[in-house]
Amino acid sequence: MDNQAFDGRPNLSDLELIWRCLNCGEHMVVEGETLPEVCPSCSAPKTEFERVRED
Numbered sequence: 001m002d003n004q005a006f007d008g009r010p011n012l013s014d015l016e017l018i019w020r021c022l023n024c025g026e027h028m029v030v031e032g033e034t035l036p037e038v039c040p041s042c043s044a045p046k047t048e049f050e051r052v053r054e055d
């Protein structure tokens, strides 16, 4: 077995950001600044969203 190994980097582009709804905890992957107006899960306004950092 000599499969080429992954280099361990996540396959997430710089334009894709993860946001979290503070009201219900729903995670959303958002491209650029195109946040939904309301949470798809609980309909909280986007002012309730918080950016999630992945380190």
Ligand SMILES: [Zn+2]
Pocket (backbone or CB within 6 Å): 021, 022, 023, 024, 025, 026, 039, 040, 041, 042, 043, 044
């Ligand atoms: Zn929500």
